[in-house]
């Protein structure tokens with residue numbers, strides 16, 4: 632799929648004028664007029680091309696800023712940035728399985744890695760504590776969703792808007808017991824409901840500073856146990872029905888971790904094609 636978003640100028644057309652369109656001019660005059668029109672046409676094409684390239688560069692800059700924000704948060708929390716790469720692709724895959732558009736899938740691939748960007752504002756003594764947080768520490772830790780929202784919100788860029796939504800809503804729970812707003816059910820943005828499940832599953836199956844990883848089977852049981860509680864039941868069903876594909880995708884990313892620039896251009900379809908021709912171990 633294309634990596635650009637809504638480049639309306641792609642549809643701009645400039646029609647060539649034909650000599651027949653100039654019946655009242657003599658041959659040399661019409662030739663001159665035609666040449667002038669062709670030159671104007673060429674100039675316009677040049678301007679459109681420059682604008683298109685400028686928009687592409689702007690989009691690329693937006694993506695890069697988001698990725699670097701994600702890196703800043705991730706490097707404070709974990710030793711590796713692969714977790715947020717996995718979150719991006721698995722959120723995209725789940726979105727497509729749920730019937731979301733390819734454009735939404737692409738956007739959430741880039742926005743989902745931002746979900747914990749607010750951890751930039753959490754003290755190391757809490758963020759890296761090798762044990763359970765006490766109630767006061769938990770209150771501070773839970774502010775990371777609102778901090779992330781404040782970092783990303785009020786942008787005119789759709790990608791930032793989606794990233795802000797994900798940051799704010801990824802700890803809401805379907806039954807209304809989440810935070811920060813105790814939103815309920817479908818009132819929680821679908822992007823938040825998707826990232827909540829993907830983040831939960833991926834975090835369970837990786838080592839953390841305070842515990843070892845859970846097996847996939849145990850993690851799946853924990854997801855199922857939270858159906859209609861923490862997670863949207865429809866999303867749980869679709870995720871678990873396709874769990875083998877998610878695990879294969881995760882293993883593929885782990886075997887060949889891509890960098891942040893590649894996250895923009897390395898499509899989910901590319902991973903899927905690799906999985907078809909060279910199944911992950």
Ligand SMILES: [Fe+2]
Pocket residue numbers: 746747775801802
């Ligand atoms: Fe979080």
